[in-house]
Amino acid sequence: MDIKDVEKLADLARIELTDLEKESMLRDMKGILEYVKVIEGVEVPARSAFSIADAGGEDITPDYTVHNAWREDEIMPRDFSYDLVVDQFPNKQDGFLKVKKIL
Amino acid sequence: MIDLKNLTIEKAHNNLKDGKYTCRELAEEYLKAIEQKNPDINAYLEVYADVLEQADEADKKFKDDTATILTGIPFAIKDNILIKGHIASASSKILENYKASYDATVIKDLKKAGVVFLGRTNMDEFAMGSSTQTSAYGVTKNPIDTSRVPGGSSGGSAAALAANMALAALGTETCGSVREPAAFCGLVGLKPTYGAVSRHGIIAMGNSLDQVSPFGKDVRDTEIIFDLLSRYDREDSTSVPENLRKVEHKTNTKKIGVPWHLFKEGVDPEVEVNFKESLEKFKQAGYEIVDIELPYSKYSLAAYYIIMPAEVSTNLSRFDGIRYGYSAPGKDLLEVYNNSRGQGFGKEARRRILLGTYVLSHGYYDAYYNKAIKVREKIRQEILETFKKVDYILTPTVPITAFKLGEKMNDPVAMYLCDIFSAPANLAGVPSIALPSGISSEGLPLSIQFMAPHFKEDALFEVGKAWEEIREK
Numbered sequence: 001m002d003i004k005d006v007e008k009l010a011d012l013a014r015i016e017l018t019d020l021e022k023e024s025m026l027r028d029m030k031g032i033l034e035y036v037k038v039i040e041g042v043e044v045p046a047r048s049a050f051s052i053a054d055a056g057g058e059d060i061t062p063d064y065t066v067h068n069a070w071r072e073d074e075i076m077p078r079d080f081s082y083d084l085v086v087d088q089f090p091n092k093q094d095g096f097l098k099v100k101k102i103l
Numbered sequence: 104m105i106d107l108k109n110l111t112i113e114k115a116h117n118n119l120k121d122g123k124y125t126c127r128e129l130a131e132e133y134l135k136a137i138e139q140k141n142p143d144i145n146a147y148l149e150v151y152a153d154v155l156e157q158a159d160e161a162d163k164k165f166k167d168d169t170a171t172i173l174t175g176i177p178f179a180i181k182d183n184i185l186i187k188g189h190i191a192s193a194s195s196k197i198l199e200n201y202k203a204s205y206d207a208t209v210i211k212d213l214k215k216a217g218v219v220f221l222g223r224t225n226m227d228e229f230a231m232g233s234s235t236q237t238s239a240y241g242v243t244k245n246p247i248d249t250s251r252v253p254g255g256s257s258g259g260s261a262a263a264l265a266a267n268m269a270l271a272a273l274g275t276e277t278c279g280s281v282r283e284p285a286a287f288c289g290l291v292g293l294k295p296t297y298g299a300v301s302r303h304g305i306i307a308m309g310n311s312l313d314q315v316s317p318f319g320k321d322v323r324d325t326e327i328i329f330d331l332l333s334r335y336d337r338e339d340s341t342s343v344p345e346n347l348r349k350v351e352h353k354t355n356t357k358k359i360g361v362p363w364h365l366f367k368e369g370v371d372p373e374v375e376v377n378f379k380e381s382l383e384k385f386k387q388a389g390y391e392i393v394d395i396e397l398p399y400s401k402y403s404l405a406a407y408y409i410i411m412p413a414e415v416s417t418n419l420s421r422f423d424g425i426r427y428g429y430s431a432p433g434k435d436l437l438e439v440y441n442n443s444r445g446q447g448f449g450k451e452a453r454r455r456i457l458l459g460t461y462v463l464s465h466g467y468y469d470a471y472y473n474k475a476i477k478v479r480e481k482i483r484q485e486i487l488e489t490f491k492k493v494d495y496i497l498t499p500t501v502p503i504t505a506f507k508l509g510e511k512m513n514d515p516v517a518m519y520l521c522d523i524f525s526a527p528a529n530l531a532g533v534p535s536i537a538l539p540s541g542i543s544s545e546g547l548p549l550s551i552q553f554m555a556p557h558f559k560e561d562a563l564f565e566v567g568k569a570w571e572e573i574r575e576k
Binding site for chain 1: 408
């Protein structure tokens, strides 16, 4: 990892960094990656975390199954207050959120 | 004068019921304590203006006989739990002016019970830290030794309770953020089963790990709070339905597994001695201690520091200076984003967002994120397997005692290592409780922690209460 990588990440994450901040970020990131890279060497049997079973016949199905939590797309009463939401807008006009033009 | 130091929830409840004092008088005592101590400790970022009105409402419940055990109990609430109409900043500049537009489910339940919210407490920014030093609003001091940190990230809640500036407190855990400050401040901290307590209205850090977690002065206090908050909530898609919560509850379980290989190094000698002494006390009380091996769990913290930043980078993308929170000017939309996020997020938040962006990026996803997910599943499986052989897993809560203010701030990895024993419970989703286990030669609290199988909080309360008896021997 070098300073260019940090710049690229900061750009992707939409975070403005000064040159000094980039350098200290690079130092910290290197230290952390050095610590977590041990994970690369861990032997995990070749199967995905949530697969049903493997060739060996061993039942490795998790005790829970992972599923999406769907709900019907219907209007439900919410306790959001319109005024509190609009009050938060940093920039507003006539009760609408005002943003910079995009095009 | 009410003896706040020795007050527990049950004692206060009995006194309120017997009319020894009113909820208003109790709240006034705590407000006095806050006025006296908070300027130095900085546990509270804000004390609510309506505390006495809330107490009056609670008094009405006692008058019309609708009071329950938590009615009128003064609570400190971590700054990442939404209370409608109040600021919830997650101790970040980017949310300095954010006013919650709804109540978190846990707050709704506490309101129904008639608790009194004293104020919101300081924390590491977005709950990222182990010492409450990354807050944008200054550090919180440990009331036991004000030259030291209270732990974190829920350090403000821990300090408020330890300094008798509240009778109960809520924090949140992603990896040790309640157990570690509980250890540093001499309190009990419970990390519930993942999915037991609703996350609706909690400012998210790592969704697959976060849990609202109570602090108490003793085991019974955390049990009372947990019993109220633990329920299915349709507003939280990972909340576990009631029918899946029912587990067989065996009483008098006495087999404790100790994964010695996990703490061969890096543990303060005094912590280790205290841990061994604690084991000895359990043995004498008739508990069976067995060695266990958790080969994948030694990678817990490494897996955690991949999974959590990945979730952080995703979660914190919503803070962009557009709809709410801090917004910095810029010549175009992109500059508004970059400036708002660059100036609004503190150093640790930026660090974790970038780290998460890195481990999720093309070319590193498989090596880091995907691998960490697999290791996490292995950790979960080996812990579940272990619970077929033992009733509890016991380790020290933290490898060290409360450190000096300013320490570890320039060495992120050293800070992360504070949570090395916390990570397995969060990754596996099992409940864990931190219990005071003595005082070090420097007068600092020591702590041990139990883990139990999913939804066996009851077992943790049972062994915790037994420990409160055994400990004194």
